[in-house]
Amino acid sequence: MNVPTASLLVALQHADGQFPSGGFAFSQGLEASSSLADRLGEFDFARFVEGQILYRWAESDRVALVRAHRLAGKLEEIAELDREVEASTFTEGLRAGSRRNGLALLTAHQRLGTAGAASYRALIRTGSACGHLAVVQGLLWRTLDLDEDTAVAMGGYQMVASLATAAVRLGVIGAIEAQAAIGRALPLIEAASAAPVADDEPLRSFTPLCEIAVALHGASGQRLFSN
Template sequence: MTDALELLGAMQFADGLFPAGGFATSNGLEQMAGGRRIPGPRLDAFFAQEIEGRFGPFERVITVLAHRNHRAPDHLIALDARVERMTWVSAQRTASAQAGRGLLMAASKLSLPGAAELMTRVRADRLRPHQPVALGAVLAMAGIAEHTAQLVAGHRFLAGLANAAIRLGLTGAIGAQQAVTRHRADLARWADEPVPDDALPTSFSPSADIAMMRHRRSDARLFAT
């Protein structure tokens, strides 16, 4: 694949129109905000917390390992089970699985090599798959290089947070784009971090986890988490 085709592919998968999940979750932001507008610095701190505590050491690592092993369904199943065990909040597990299934279904409709076979595993209930597992595998099927795949995953993660903030009325479109711009360097830094084949993903975002646990008791909710 040429550099131009890879860039166009990365843009396609990074685009919010592509069904790769993220639109139904706020990572606890809805509960934290409680309907009140959040000052820019506090919103920035939340974005940084989620990038450093969840995306970089957890979702990014899972995406990379799935990318490397996209032709090994049994490995993907084991990786998927790890995500299931490490995602404490039930609503987040459900949302992640729904997003991953939708992503893999879209890849199958696009006739990406290997997608149909993975969908067979999904239908046999051996693979959910969780969103970062599906995303890593699908980006590899599409010929997106590993480093670029991390940037696509990072952009989708950050854009999902920004989109949630806009829909909750916590910031405007320009404010959200300013936040995304400020955190691009964080995503680039994480993408340069090596991921060994035996890497153990870790996640530490306690305030978001607690907010998501409380969120399920809310009577009126815009987001699943």
């Protein structure tokens, strides 16, 4: 993939952890899985990340991002995809986190004046769209003229980086271990990204222990993250 310098710089800006997307409040099930290790089995961060890449991101979030990107700003069709993501995400904690992250990202882009952000946020306000993160990423990054491969790479990197940040905040690993874990995850993201995606590719995910942990975590009064 030969990305022009201007596009590479835009990608770096929008994939950066300092971009105001609101994702810091959500651990995507990592806190729940690590805190319930005594009930659900030994927790290993590297294995958790691998499972999230292979069994959730690769066949669900990545697919939603790609399909949204290909819809090229057709907001009604993107909203239909958004509702498909809602229906295919079975655990409320993960649904809520994805919607809140998507809305936070959309709000930041609306304030930046990104084309389409205000219009899609209006659809969310009326209940016509849900605002799931992967769908919003595909919509916005296409608007920024980032190609599909770049958008997918950004989505995969952000997912792993956010998990690493959450793990450091929880004290599961240290900062150097987090960077090592991200480095080990990059080839997995690259390999998963190579799988073809049809325009009507179904969304699939299978992370049952994580989903059980998130459901149990929802009843806990003491937690750092919302999921």
